[in-house]
Amino acid sequence: MASGAETMAVEVAAQNLEAMAASAAGLKAIGAGLAVGLTGIGSGLGEMSIGAAAVGAVAEDKEMFGLALLFTVLPETIVIFGLVVALLLLFS
Template structure:
């Protein structure tokens, strides 16, 4: 009886751990994926405007690039959260 109960408990534990790991993986995926979408949406407008400005005046390149990549912070935070979740 007792041996069986322990066996059941360990398999339960193993499956719980596995599902926890899976949840973490899903969480990490969501963190990176959703922040990526957010960054993309934010960069869409800035990037279009920056390209327009650079077409008018090439000197704007540095500043344009700078503005365009500002929202990248979001996805980097997402990446960090994802890595923290997994490791």
């Protein structure tokens, strides 16, 4: 009897551990998704204003293209930080 109860307890514990491991992996995936998603939204908002100004400047002076492009992609770095955080979460 006792050994049957012990086996059952071990099984339940094992199931709990599996469930915990699965939810930890799920939370990591959600964290990674949020890291990329939110930084993507932030970059988009930043690039909206810079991009509009850059297109306006280039429309008047073609020589500004290189500098305008550089300024437009500067907020992209935020997504890269988000991506690094996501990769660390998923593969560390």
